[in-house]
Amino acid sequence: MKLARDTWLIFQRQLLLMWRTPIWLIVGVVQPLFYLLLFAPLLRPVLAPGGSYAQAYRIYVPGLLTALVIMGGLFTGFSLLGELRAGIIERTRVTPVSRTALLLGRAMREVVALLVQAVIITLVALPFGLTVPFGLLLLAYLLLGLLALMASSVSFGLALMVRSDAALAPVLNTIAQPIALLSGVLLPLSLAPGWLRAVADWNPFYWAVEGIRALFAGHLGDASVWRSLVLVSALTVVAVLWSARLFTDRVR
Amino acid sequence: MIVTKGLRKSFRSRRSAPVDAVRGLDLTVEPGEIFGLLGPNGAGKTTTMRMLATLVRPDDGEVTLAGADLRTEPHEVRRRIGYVAQGGGTTDGASAREELVLQARFYGIGKAEAGRRAEQALAAFELTEFADRPCAGYSGGQRRRVDLALGVIHRPRLLILDEPTVGLDPQSRAQVWAEVRRLREEGMTVLLTTHYLDEADALCDRIAIVDHGELVAEGAPEQLKREISGDVVTLELAAADAEAAEKVLTGLDCVHRIEPREGDELRLYVTDGASAIPQLLHALAEAGLRPEQTRLQRPSLDDVFLARTGRTIS
Numbered sequence: 001m002k003l004a005r006d007t008w009l010i011f012q013r014q015l016l017l018m019w020r021t022p023i024w025l026i027v028g029v030v031q032p033l034f035y036l037l038l039f040a041p042l043l044r045p046v047l048a049p050g051g052s053y054a055q056a057y058r059i060y061v062p063g064l065l066t067a068l069v070i071m072g073g074l075f076t077g078f079s080l081l082g083e084l085r086a087g088i089i090e091r092t093r094v095t096p097v098s099r100t101a102l103l104l105g106r107a108m109r110e111v112v113a114l115l116v117q118a119v120i121i122t123l124v125a126l127p128f129g130l131t132v133p134f135g136l137l138l139l140a141y142l143l144l145g146l147l148a149l150m151a152s153s154v155s156f157g158l159a160l161m162v163r164s165d166a167a168l169a170p171v172l173n174t175i176a177q178p179i180a181l182l183s184g185v186l187l188p189l190s191l192a193p194g195w196l197r198a199v200a201d202w203n204p205f206y207w208a209v210e211g212i213r214a215l216f217a218g219h220l221g222d223a224s225v226w227r228s229l230v231l232v233s234a235l236t237v238v239a240v241l242w243s244a245r246l247f248t249d250r251v252r
Numbered sequence: 253m254i255v256t257k258g259l260r261k262s263f264r265s266r267r268s269a270p271v272d273a274v275r276g277l278d279l280t281v282e283p284g285e286i287f288g289l290l291g292p293n294g295a296g297k298t299t300t301m302r303m304l305a306t307l308v309r310p311d312d313g314e315v316t317l318a319g320a321d322l323r324t325e326p327h328e329v330r331r332r333i334g335y336v337a338q339g340g341g342t343t344d345g346a347s348a349r350e351e352l353v354l355q356a357r358f359y360g361i362g363k364a365e366a367g368r369r370a371e372q373a374l375a376a377f378e379l380t381e382f383a384d385r386p387c388a389g390y391s392g393g394q395r396r397r398v399d400l401a402l403g404v405i406h407r408p409r410l411l412i413l414d415e416p417t418v419g420l421d422p423q424s425r426a427q428v429w430a431e432v433r434r435l436r437e438e439g440m441t442v443l444l445t446t447h448y449l450d451e452a453d454a455l456c457d458r459i460a461i462v463d464h465g466e467l468v469a470e471g472a473p474e475q476l477k478r479e480i481s482g483d484v485v486t487l488e489l490a491a492a493d494a495e496a497a498e499k500v501l502t503g504l505d506c507v508h509r510i511e512p513r514e515g516d517e518l519r520l521y522v523t524d525g526a527s528a529i530p531q532l533l534h535a536l537a538e539a540g541l542r543p544e545q546t547r548l549q550r551p552s553l554d555d556v557f558l559a560r561t562g563r564t565i566s
């Protein structure tokens with residue numbers, strides 16, 4: 001009860017602050033739009049040989065959205081470093097506020113911000129013929145939301161561990177690059193050589209992307225859908241618990 | 253209100269030797285008093301405050317704050333105390349009113365009551381004028397008053413302030429001290445640290461001086477100054493005479509201690525200033541020396557610190 005209330009308090013404040021500096025929305029949307037509008041035509045012959053834009057987007061958009069939430073989530077740790085420097089975290093820590101709420105309220109802000117961007121990108125892709133059944137789209141957003149929650153929790157945890165901008169940047173890049181490449185977020189791994197596909201089989205994000213692609217394609221019954229939901233849910237729980245522990249122990 | 257016994261903290265790091273920031277501190281702060289923790293940079297004041305505020309876990313020691321045990325009931329301690337950190341902690345993008353309401357809500361206070369409390373705090377700390385502008389635009393003094401208001405929004409019995417006036421102009425400093433006095437009059441106990449010894453002298457009921465993480469003196473400022481028996485005479489001498497004068501004066505009975513200061517100044521600790529000055533001047537005259545200026549002062553906290561540690565505080 002207290003956790004929910006405190007999370008809501010932090011979340012509201014974070015949302016208000018974000019609303020006041022809408023630059024994130026502009027950057028967060030414009031960049032993926034470039035990918036959407038400029039890259040997709042280039043990739044159509046590869047993604048959907050002889051096919052339509054709609055088919056290409058059905059493969060491309062899920063990858064783009066997954067990349068967006070993972071990257072966006074992973075790099076949110078910098079905002080926490082700013083708050084640590086300003087003494088805001090310390091100030092809240094001497095109050096009885098729930099430590100886990102300090103994490104969850106912030107992570108939920110990131111989830112909302114990323115989902116807003118995801119919705120905008122989906123809407124823009126519609127005129128190009130992207131069609132997704134509404135219910136399946138919601139399920140895809142649920143997966144994306146979980147990915148965003150996981151990535152931002154991991155990012156906050158790492159920020160608490162390294163505690164400096166200079167150290168956080170390389171750490172995040174090291175993590176983000178292989179994840180993005182190996183999940184086949186931008187290109188499907190079916191284009192990749194066999195060994196690369198074998199490695200990707202062990203990458204949970206690959207499963208997430210495949211799940212979202214299946215949903216966009218309208219295949220609710222595809223094994224990758226439930227598999228990705230189970231996997232991503234489990235990993236999100238682990239990430240949140242790990243980060244929440246750091247918030248309890250390490251926030252000084 | 254605060255009792256610490258054997259409070260201890262050392263910071264270990266892989267790269268360097270451990271730093272013993274606080275080494276067995278015993279402090280007692282009585283209800284209703286303003287208690288000053290004084291000491292040079294690195295003495296362990298902030299570490300002590302952060303341990304009391306539940307931010308740093310002590311390595312050892314027993315601490316009771318406002319009736320709650322620091323180790324076994326940190327949650328209760330958080331409810332009962334207010335803490336304002338050295339650097340404050342306001343959010344640039346939020347207004348003072350928003351910060352105050354949220355802070356009150358963190359203490360479990362309902363929405364309507366939080367709004368009322370924020371309103372009262374804004375009036376009490378003279379923040380109303382800019383209450384709805386973002387904190388980013390506040391001056392240092394205004395920010396500091398917001399920090400103070402945030403620290404007491406839940407009406408704690410004990411308020412802990414770490415360097416509340418550092419970096420402020422004299423006027424804002426005076427304003428902060430006025431607020432601290434007002435809070436004490438409302439029944440709050442205040443524990444604070446400061447660099448400005450003269451201000452601590454004027455404000456604090458009792459002080460403790462720490463150095464290298466250890467207590468070197470504790471008591472009422474008056475009492476501590478009295479313990480440095482007698483008065484302080486400052487002699488300003490002609491260039492290059494200081495050394496000769498020091499030699500002459502060292503032998504005198506009424507002089508306890510001589511501290512050479514820069515610019516050919518000598519600070520003498522004497523039993524009784526009024527009777528000592530003629531003797532000093534006589535002795536100097538016999539040696540052919542004549543001070544350009546002679547000042548008689550009561551000892552200050554600086555002198556207490558010097559007497560207890562052999563160093564000046566700054």
Ligand SMILES: Nc1ncnc2c1ncn2[C@@H]1O[C@H](COP(=O)(O)OP(=O)(O)O)[C@@H](O)[C@H]1O
Pocket residue numbers: 263264271272273291292293294295296297298299300
């Ligand atoms: N988090 C920390 N890690 C390592 N050393 C620290 C840490 N905090 C303080 N110290 C060291 O502990 C000593 C006391 O510091 P501090 O309590 O900040 O002193 P003061 O507030 O009296 O200036 C200093 O030597 C400081 O470098």
Ligand SMILES: [Mg+2]
Pocket residue numbers: 297298299338415
């Ligand atoms: Mg300090």
